[in-house]
Amino acid sequence: MIVTASRVERFNAAHRLHNPEWSDAKNAEFFGLCNNKNFHGHNYTLIVKVTGEVDPESGYLIDLKVLKNIIRKQVTDRFDHKNLSLDVEDFHKLNPTAEHIAYVAWHRIKKHLDPKFALHVTLYETERNFVEYEGR
Amino acid sequence: MIVTASRVERFNAAHRLHNPEWSDAKNAEFFGLCNNKNFHGHNYTLIVKVTGEVDPESGYLIDLKVLKNIIRKQVTDRFDHKNLSLDVEDFHKLNPTAEHIAYVAWHRIKKHLDPKFALHVTLYETERNFVEYEGR
Amino acid sequence: MIVTASRVERFNAAHRLHNPEWSDAKNAEFFGLCNNKNFHGHNYTLIVKVTGEVDPESGYLIDLKVLKNIIRKQVTDRFDHKNLSLDVEDFHKLNPTAEHIAYVAWHRIKKHLDPKFALHVTLYETERNFVEYEGR
Amino acid sequence: MIVTASRVERFNAAHRLHNPEWSDAKNAEFFGLCNNKNFHGHNYTLIVKVTGEVDPESGYLIDLKVLKNIIRKQVTDRFDHKNLSLDVEDFHKLNPTAEHIAYVAWHRIKKHLDPKFALHVTLYETERNFVEYEGR
Amino acid sequence: MIVTASRVERFNAAHRLHNPEWSDAKNAEFFGLCNNKNFHGHNYTLIVKVTGEVDPESGYLIDLKVLKNIIRKQVTDRFDHKNLSLDVEDFHKLNPTAEHIAYVAWHRIKKHLDPKFALHVTLYETERNFVEYEGR
Amino acid sequence: MIVTASRVERFNAAHRLHNPEWSDAKNAEFFGLCNNKNFHGHNYTLIVKVTGEVDPESGYLIDLKVLKNIIRKQVTDRFDHKNLSLDVEDFHKLNPTAEHIAYVAWHRIKKHLDPKFALHVTLYETERNFVEYEGR
Numbered sequence: 001m002i003v004t005a006s007r008v009e010r011f012n013a014a015h016r017l018h019n020p021e022w023s024d025a026k027n028a029e030f031f032g033l034c035n036n037k038n039f040h041g042h043n044y045t046l047i048v049k050v051t052g053e054v055d056p057e058s059g060y061l062i063d064l065k066v067l068k069n070i071i072r073k074q075v076t077d078r079f080d081h082k083n084l085s086l087d088v089e090d091f092h093k094l095n096p097t098a099e100h101i102a103y104v105a106w107h108r109i110k111k112h113l114d115p116k117f118a119l120h121v122t123l124y125e126t127e128r129n130f131v132e133y134e135g136r
Numbered sequence: 137m138i139v140t141a142s143r144v145e146r147f148n149a150a151h152r153l154h155n156p157e158w159s160d161a162k163n164a165e166f167f168g169l170c171n172n173k174n175f176h177g178h179n180y181t182l183i184v185k186v187t188g189e190v191d192p193e194s195g196y197l198i199d200l201k202v203l204k205n206i207i208r209k210q211v212t213d214r215f216d217h218k219n220l221s222l223d224v225e226d227f228h229k230l231n232p233t234a235e236h237i238a239y240v241a242w243h244r245i246k247k248h249l250d251p252k253f254a255l256h257v258t259l260y261e262t263e264r265n266f267v268e269y270e271g272r
Numbered sequence: 273m274i275v276t277a278s279r280v281e282r283f284n285a286a287h288r289l290h291n292p293e294w295s296d297a298k299n300a301e302f303f304g305l306c307n308n309k310n311f312h313g314h315n316y317t318l319i320v321k322v323t324g325e326v327d328p329e330s331g332y333l334i335d336l337k338v339l340k341n342i343i344r345k346q347v348t349d350r351f352d353h354k355n356l357s358l359d360v361e362d363f364h365k366l367n368p369t370a371e372h373i374a375y376v377a378w379h380r381i382k383k384h385l386d387p388k389f390a391l392h393v394t395l396y397e398t399e400r401n402f403v404e405y406e407g408r
Numbered sequence: 409m410i411v412t413a414s415r416v417e418r419f420n421a422a423h424r425l426h427n428p429e430w431s432d433a434k435n436a437e438f439f440g441l442c443n444n445k446n447f448h449g450h451n452y453t454l455i456v457k458v459t460g461e462v463d464p465e466s467g468y469l470i471d472l473k474v475l476k477n478i479i480r481k482q483v484t485d486r487f488d489h490k491n492l493s494l495d496v497e498d499f500h501k502l503n504p505t506a507e508h509i510a511y512v513a514w515h516r517i518k519k520h521l522d523p524k525f526a527l528h529v530t531l532y533e534t535e536r537n538f539v540e541y542e543g544r
Numbered sequence: 545m546i547v548t549a550s551r552v553e554r555f556n557a558a559h560r561l562h563n564p565e566w567s568d569a570k571n572a573e574f575f576g577l578c579n580n581k582n583f584h585g586h587n588y589t590l591i592v593k594v595t596g597e598v599d600p601e602s603g604y605l606i607d608l609k610v611l612k613n614i615i616r617k618q619v620t621d622r623f624d625h626k627n628l629s630l631d632v633e634d635f636h637k638l639n640p641t642a643e644h645i646a647y648v649a650w651h652r653i654k655k656h657l658d659p660k661f662a663l664h665v666t667l668y669e670t671e672r673n674f675v676e677y678e679g680r
Numbered sequence: 681m682i683v684t685a686s687r688v689e690r691f692n693a694a695h696r697l698h699n700p701e702w703s704d705a706k707n708a709e710f711f712g713l714c715n716n717k718n719f720h721g722h723n724y725t726l727i728v729k730v731t732g733e734v735d736p737e738s739g740y741l742i743d744l745k746v747l748k749n750i751i752r753k754q755v756t757d758r759f760d761h762k763n764l765s766l767d768v769e770d771f772h773k774l775n776p777t778a779e780h781i782a783y784v785a786w787h788r789i790k791k792h793l794d795p796k797f798a799l800h801v802t803l804y805e806t807e808r809n810f811v812e813y814e815g816r
Contacts, residue, residue, distance in 0.1 A: 675741070
């Protein structure tokens with residue numbers, strides 16, 4: 001019995017979209033308001049999906065309390081109430097776009113998950129803009 | 137033209153997570169609050185996705201009123217305002233975890249659906265915990 | 273500057289609606305499915321609104337972390353993953369209707385809140401049924 | 409790095425489900441209330457998912473402002489506050505079921521999207537009825 | 545014990561905003577897209593709030609199944625999948641703005657509700673536009 | 681006919697809670713994570729409620745497009761993708777708590793609204809924390 005079990009977690013953070021190899025003018029033009037040098041912020045919602053074989057003894061794919069703790073320890077406790085651009089080392093050389101945040105979250109969680117599981121993350125930056133990454 | 141058409145239904149039920157082959161201590165430790173011998177409960181949301189070829193005459197994949205009636209008759213009318221552990225025979229030998237409830241709902245609906253359709257169910261146990269099953 | 277500050281908390285519980293002074297037939301007829309002797313359950317959402325004068329020094333009406341802790345300690349930790357009818361003493365002599373749960377939550381919170389504040393609670397039993405109580 | 413980036417847009421429209429090759433009686437029986445000759449309407453929600461390789465320079469899959477503008481110009485500005493059956497040429501020979509609206513939206517967006525991207529659309533007609541199309 | 549108990553119901557309808565005493569040009573200018581002569585439509589959400597004294601025997605303010613039936617029979621069954629401007633007599637002489645729809649719904653429900661209750665209705669026309677009426 | 685008409689708008693911003701008259705230690709202890717010197721951020725949702733007499737000619741309390749434009753010009757365009765603490769003059773001497781943001785939004789809108797209307801604002805900082813202000 002193959003199922004997917006998912007957990008929703010949230011974090012609130014500031015960031016700035018910026019490519020240091022571009023001129024200020026190009027950054028301003030390309031990233032628009034998101035390039036504000038004083039930062040802006042979002043309530044991010046992270047949905048983590050794990051797929052695999054259900055354990056016939058417990059009836060669980062994975063204990064969602066365990067998954068919640070991995071997500072919090074590896075991702076949301078590190079990002080919550082932080083400035084992603086300044087406070088989080090993962091983004092010192094990586095522009096904190098939603099795509100890159102999802103990529104970093106996927107890799108941080110994957111390392112602490114039993115390798116038998118497939119992993120997929122969805123990251124909502126606003127109610128109307130969201131991205132997905134599954135390790136490809 | 138291959139499309140997926142989906143219907144959302146809900147039911148409110150009590151349950152207890154418990155493996156009768158484990159000791160009380162192991163059940164309490166593993167399932168935590170969900171093992172409460174007096175039960176607890178949830179507002180479950182069931183999303184049923186059907187995939188196949190659109191009927192060119194009607195422009196429908198499947199009449200969603202028909203799908204709604206299958207879901208209600210086979211699943212939600214049987215589970216709603218019930219104690220899944222005590223009142224629903226499907227769970228007399230199967231621990232009513234979200235994974236197993238999704239599995240049972242899928243099989244109950246599948247039996248009454250035209251076999252030409254693929255079927256996928258998502259079950260939300262809370263706003264932050266949900267599972268998916270598609271018959272594998 | 274008079275403001276209202278609010279906090280949303282949740283709990284998942286089983287219950288049974290029943291008046292022990294009525295016959296079984298009258299209970300079944302009046303409460304319908306909610307009278308199931310084996311219980312059913314809900315994901316309850318509790319919105320707690322506090323009204324008063326903003327503190328000019330901090331810019332807070334009340335620290336919402338403090339309010340969250342009062343709600344959890346006095347209400348949601350006591351009700352979550354419980355059977356309200358069996359496990360929670362407040363409902364041994366009080367039918368656990370949404371109205372009464374809101375009433376009990378209001379009184380439990382009020383006792384631990386600075387008396388200078390007005391208090392209002394909203395309790396969602398489902399997405400479509402909810403009640404409000406403000407101590408009158 | 410393959411990701412999916414998505415944008416949510418909305419439009420409010422009237423429509424009537426009707427097959428002109430069927431008798432009035434058959435239309436009324438099959439489509440029920442949706443066949444009302446005076447039309448009815450919905451708040452439609454359109455979720456547009458684009459999949460491809462992230463641009464390493466910008467960290468974007470696609471600028472979601474660009475995607476928003478394509479969706480608005482090609483779909484939602486044309487459908488919003490319109491009668492799909494009368495005002496929108498795409499539906500003069502195509503019954504405006506949710507399946508067909510999703511199909512039309514997909515083709516209208518696809519034509520203006522870089523061909524390197526895969527495209528998937530979800531259309532909510534109500535909170536409980538929705539369809540998906542991905543060009544197969 | 546004074547409480548408010550509320551029920552959420554929905555209906556999907558077409559309408560046109562138009563004042564027959566104004567010129568076509570004035571209607572078009574004032575109501576904009578909402579004046580489309582071929583109509584447009586919405587998924588309306590109606591929240592009905594009833595306030596009064598809880599019945600000490602049942603613990604209910606009002607049986608929400610009874611309130612649901614009043615709302616459906618008096619309002620939503622009459623408005624659902626209809627063209628408010630053409631099919632619903634209440635709007636033959638009253639422009640079906642959200643304000644007027646809320647007013648009509650309030651009066652239709654009030655007539656069938658025990659006069660001891662206060663009544664308040666909220667009508668969402670979209671997720672971002674809504675109105676309230678309480679009989680003043 | 682007295683009604684309330686409401687409009688929902690959103691903005692995404694960074695901020696830092698800090699009282700410059702307190703020591704760093706006191707700020708850190710009182711505001712906790714919200715005192716992060718590098719800022720954090722939120723997706724704010726602002727609900728603006730206007731109450732008054734419906735215009736019998738149009739059937740509108742107020743044209744919600746007009747209200748939307750006031751909110752955007754006076755509030756959300758000024759706050760969106762900004763750092764409230766650094767970029768918005770209103771908060772140079774006022775700690776940008778949710779309470780104070782609601783207060784500033786109310787005053788900014790009030791000045792541009794016909795004085796015959798009563799005004800109430802609700803500001804969601806997260807899905808679970810929100811405040812209200814109505815000019816008292």
